[in-house]
Amino acid sequence: MSVGESTAEQRLVRVGARDIAVTERGAGEAVVLLHGGGPGASGMSNYARNVDALAQRFRVIVPDLPGYGRSSKDIDQSDPFGDLAGAVRGLLDALGIDRAHLVGNSYGGAAALRLTLDRPDRVKRLVLMGPGGIGTTRRPPTPGLKRLLAYYGGEGPTRAKLERFIRDDLVYDGTAVPVEMIEERYQASIDPEVVANPPLRRPAGLRTLLRMDLLRDQRLSRAATPTLVLWGADDKVNRPSGGLLLAERMPRCDLYLVAGTGHWVQWERPDLFNSLTAAFLSEESE
Template identity: 70%
Template sequence: MTLSEKTYRVGGRDLFVAEAGDGPAVLLLHGGGPGASGMSNYVRNIEPLSAHYRVIVPDLPGYGRSSKSLDHSDPFGDLATAVRGLLDELGLRSAHLVGNSYGGSAALRLALETPDRVGRLVLMGPGGVGTTRSLPTPGLQKLLNYYRGDGPSKAKLEEFIRTYLVFDGGTVPEEAIEQRYQASIDPEVVADPPLRRPSSLKTLWRMDFTRDPRLSQLRTPTLAIWGARDKVNRPAGGHTLARTMPNCDLLLVANTGHWVQWERAEGFNATLRTFLGTTA
């Protein structure tokens, strides 16, 4: 696999992008956990998918090698704006969007605002599905509290990853945890964490897609993939999307947590090839 790296200037921010392969454009949007990045989130998917697609993997604003600023009054909207601006910089009228957790929220918001920019949509345990209708899950609580209290620590991150992010914590290599921990303590990130509790009730409601009337009108072909043992975003969210969106299929994956694309990589990659097909 030949991997290229480039930083694009988008709306006053720098977005780092890794890219591999040729064919229909597929953007892989990572989750919002401490120390997350595009490459670490999709390390088991980029090479297999690049044999069939132009795979584009950005670090979202606030993460990795991208600028650390994010509009916390409307985080999903700001992320969607950044991704849409990246499409413009890449000269892409549309692309398939694949989003995990926070990245899924960005992808869904972009599709709601500008459906013509999205070919097909794959959402893995996205945030913002019914979040104002129940208390946060234990896993989401851990995420939101990572930079609070006594601040970030490797022990806190390891507990989150091994206990809440995946179904079988013993499968996560120590070096992966160390890499994410080092990224999570970047001084710019510690000073302005990209994932935090909503600043107001208005922000909280804006971050719940089930309160957006456009959701039931979005006809973009969509596949919601959810780990049946997800402890961060409730699997019931998948049923909500499938019930609400006109063209949404649901795949519930047994014995899998919040990181389906990592825990069940081979099946995930094959499923994407089937769902996305070979044309944009």
Template identity: 60%
Template sequence: MLHGGGPGATGPSNYSRNLAALSQSYRLLIPDMPGYGGSTKGVSRSDPFGDLAGAMLELLDGLGVKRAHAIGNSLGGACALRLALDHPDRVDRLVLMGPGGVDTTRSLPTKGLQKLLNYYKGDGPSLEKLRAFIDDLVYEPSDIPDTLLRERYEASIDPETVASPPLMRPKGFKLRDVDFTRDPRLAGLNNPVLVLWGQDDRVNRPSGGTSLIRRLPNADLHLFSRTGHWVQWERADTFNAITLAFLAQRSL
């Protein structure tokens, strides 16, 4: 279960409303990806998805896990998809919630994505900047508890993280460099994929869902009304039910 890339993100906090339901049927691996939480800091600026996917492959190797389902939100969805493209034999089914790296060349970056990439720039991180970003993650910002905001802010100002932020756009970097819709391998990825997207996602464009299922030969798409970037959090009960049903299906 791979978390998103917002400031202060961690595996357990990203999936706090899903762990109890999913753990009844599956062994869950919920890492802090490199650059976040308790993990080592520093992520490749030129190939962040590939760097993270390589780290997650090493994690599976270290745990002796030969094959696993992959659930990923935002940056975690991009990591899961890249892992499947690079090593399809190591991934079974994929559940992708508003994954990054899809339709990044359609127009200018969304306001939510710009806030994410600029969080550590200028005057540096602040509670106000984090609140503005978190407000863009969900359809109804008032649902975000202050405890979650404070927890993520404290994680975001860890000195090691500030010294080497996981997501910043370096000079000369173009979002098209990490756009999956330009990867010809999508058409040959036969793993079953469930794409979940909030219709009101202000970070990654919902059009990405249609782009993915047009290119993936074995993918389904579910759009959620009145839902933002955090499908697994905003629509937890529905997410848990549909994910468990999808993972339980037999492959053809």
């Protein structure tokens, strides 16, 4: 399908051999919002509380990453972060955007950071919320990450497994998550194409695991892209200590630890997230 083909406000953009579903709002400098990798995730569901606020100042571009939503479902599992980074770069090319701000949560944060390391010329500023790939070979996975990676294993996907992950692991206050959101994500998670080829799974082999540990990348210490890291102090999926590790390695990295917040800063603390992100992205780079 072509750039112009759409359903409601979402359109499919051809990027290489893939279709990537994209929603756009606003005008100004381009800001690409990259969602996390939980079951049933999509761009607009992850950023439902942020898009309109940011669109008052920016051209906000919200893709469904490959493997999710209405986008093509294939991902290179030997180098998933690199593959996703390449897909985002291809999307920028297809949209005629030379440089953009990237905002990434969890899985999307890892993709955003990888693209920043691979092609710093394409990224103006970077905002990361609890990104994946930070010290993944240093300590065993958290219980929340284990449940996330096991969702399609065992008896397969179930609504009970998804609800437990969202309410107990994804956010600090599980009672705040509406039933409708859980049901919507569950239905998306049982798409036959996704069940047959889950986009987020345990790394197959040491080489893939090492590729997915972005702290091992020597380019971090030379990364000149201005970066803001927002990390929930009560994140049960990716350890908040990852924020300090990034701040120690990246020369232009600001860190904000968000109290009483889990893995989904942009949804749990939208007013704080929107104001900090808009202010940071509006700063002039040196």
